[in-house]
Amino acid sequence: MSHLTNIEVFLLLSVLKVAVVLVITLMAVAYTVLLERKLLGRIQNRWGPSRVGPFGLLQPLVDGAKLFLKEDMMPLAVERPLYILAPILALGCALVSIAVVPFGAVTRVHGVDLFQIANVNIGLLVILGITSIGVYGITLSGWSSNNKYSLLGSLRSTAQVISYELALGLSLVGVVLRAQSLNLRVIVDSQSAHGMLSWNFFGGLQFVGFFIYLMAAYAETNRAPFDLPEAETELVAGYNTEYSSMKFAMFFMSEYANMITVSCLATLLFFGGASSPFGHLIPAFGGAVVQAILPVFWFVAKVFGFLFLYIWVRATLPRFRYDQLMGFGWKFLLPLAMANIIATSFILAMRG
Amino acid sequence: MxxxxxxxxxxxxxxxxxxxxxxxxxxxxxxxxxxxxxxxxxxxxxxxxxxxxxxxxxxxxxxxxxxxxxxxxxxxxxxxxxTNGSRAAYAVGIPGAAAIFCLLSFVFLSERSALMTSNIGGDLSNAADNIADVSAMLFTRQLLPFEVTSILILVAILGAVVLARKEQ
Missing domain, CATH: 1.20.120.1200 (NADH-ubiquinone/plastoquinone oxidoreductase chain 6, subunit NuoJ)
Known part of the structure; x- marks a missing residue:
């Protein structure tokens, strides 16, 4: 690459990075769906998908082909531009936020960091902002479908997401106080001193913040036990009742992409991101390539753990009632998050 | 750019x-x-x-x-x-908008030389990462306006609660 100028190398590597990360995220989305179906099957004492390919491993590809080839129906009474815009908005916002996630140690090739697309000073706020824009996808889909079940589903979803966004944002303040930065890379570095002992969850004593974050994140992604927006026993399928074919698939994919983003954020903020749980106990082995890939392995392992937890919770817990959901968010999580902020800043002030 | x-x-x-x-x-x-x-x-x-x-x-x-x-x-x-709107809106609105436009353009044009050299946001050092600067400014020198604004918002919230509460 010697005959290319610096800016050309930067552009080429950046485009390559975006393409690779996008493809891997979409594959991860597809296989999270399979993981969920397999695990739910095992927990409910049945097999799950097992016919297509070995252990059902090709099931996501067949599902994708099925959704792609289905007839794309457009109901007559829908509000046309918004009806089409809604799934695009939902999936777009879900996929964009992965751009600021650092998923490996700093590894520079020709001055370009390989394992993060964009290192932004306010990475945490960018993710929160994109998440809050993603609400419009669900809100608009419900309204533009011109269907009472869709509208009820999207109203529930909007109220739920606005309520839990507060608790979610406040639960992260403790972490930001400890790292003194909103840059995700700096937050990860602040937890990398002594392996597992300096992670915010263990050494940083942010476990209260973590559990608030976890519960608020389940509500933000509309997952069980907070899946009231698409409660099928009450609302048919909630906000996506009127959607078919690829448009439905986009909502489906955005739900799982959001799950992955939220798991990445939990890993970065509370579990040391791409750092090894053993710190420097294990001597560095292998060449430079192995040392570059090992952090990515730890990151993926942690994210996988959170996805597993997501599915486990879905299989275990029943759905909340609506007033319980609101009471839980406003009367329990929000005061607890505020108490966590006060306690954390008090301890930091005592120490510093 | x-x-x-x-x-x-x-x-x-x-x-x-x-x-x-x-x-x-x-x-x-x-x-x-x-x-x-x-x-x-x-x-x-x-x-x-x-x-x-x-x-x-x-x-x-x-x-x-x-x-x-x-x-x-x-x-x-x-x-x-x-609708055609109220006649008062036309009678007052168009001259009012014109007056504000004239006033603003007069101020900007007459103070052009001063505006070009003035240091906007002079309290902040021009660092790449200015969040620490902003927060230090908000909680030290600008603390009183900041707290007064929060109390104003609190009053607005209480007012909304009072208005929304059902009569006993």
Whole structure:
């Protein structure tokens, strides 16, 4: 690459990075769906998908082909531009936020960091902002479908997401106080001193913040036990009742992409991101390539753990009632998050 | 780069604001307002005020406008009818708008030389990462205005609760 100028190398590597990360995220989305179906099957004492390919491993590809080839129906009474815009908005916002996630140690090739697309000073706020824009996808889909079940589903979803966004944002303040930065890379570095002992969850004593974050994140992604927006026993399928074919698939994919983003954020903020749980106990082995890939392995392992937890919770817990959901968010999580902020800043002030 | 961003997103903000007035359906108007908010956020960002840009997106586009749309959806507001408007609005509005435009352009043109050299945001050091500066400023030298603003918002919240409470 010697005959290319610096800016050309930067552009080429950046485009390559975006393409690779996008493809891997979409594959991860597809296989999270399979993981969920397999695990739910095992927990409910049945097999799950097992016919297509070995252990059902090709099931996501067949599902994708099925959704792609289905007839794309457009109901007559829908509000046309918004009806089409809604799934695009939902999936777009879900996929964009992965751009600021650092998923490996700093590894520079020709001055370009390989394992993060964009290192932004306010990475945490960018993710929160994109998440809050993603609400419009669900809100608009419900309204533009011109269907009472869709509208009820999207109203529930909007109220739920606005309520839990507060608790979610406040639960992260403790972490930001400890790292003194909103840059995700700096937050990860602040937890990398002594392996597992300096992670915010263990050494940083942010476990209260973590559990608030976890519960608020389940509500933000509309997952069980907070899946009231698409409660099928009450609302048919909630906000996506009127959607078919690829448009439905986009909502489906955005739900799982959001799950992955939220798991990445939990890993970065509370579990040391791409750092090894053993710190420097294990001597560095292998060449430079192995040392570059090992952090990515730890990151993926942690994210996988959170996805597993997501599915486990879905299989275990029943759905909340609506007033319980609101009471839980406003009367329990929000005061607890505020108490966590006060306690954390008090301890930091005592120490510093 | 900054100039190109300013032209694109300034035009987008203006277009969104005009569209807000011309649309007859409340939802379309609210969505145009979202476009205005997002373009303003990009303008803030291009000026180096990253925290302000993020706060604009999270608070205005992400929370306040979602609430607007939530209320419009909840009340199922239909299309508005176009009326001729009140005569007083025409009589006072057009000269008033012209007067404000003249006043603003007079001030900007007469103070042009002073505006060009003035250091806007002079309390902040021009570091790449100005969040620490902003927060230190808010909680030390600007503490009184900051706290007064929060009390003002608290009063507004209490007022909303009192208004929303059902009569016993």
């Amino acid at each position: 900054q100039l190109a961003l300013f032209i694109i997103f300034g035009a987008l903000a203006l277009g969104g604001a005009l569209n807000l007035l011309y649309q007859r359906h409340p939802i379309h108007s609210a969505l145009s307002l979202v476009v205005v908010m997002m373009s303003l956020a990009v303008l803030y960002w291009s000026l180096g005020a990253e925290f302000l840009a993020a706060a604009q997106v999270i608070v205005y586009s992400g929370a306040i406008m979602v609430l607007f749309i939530f209320v419009i959806m909840l009340l199922n507001a239909g299309e508005e009818h176009r």
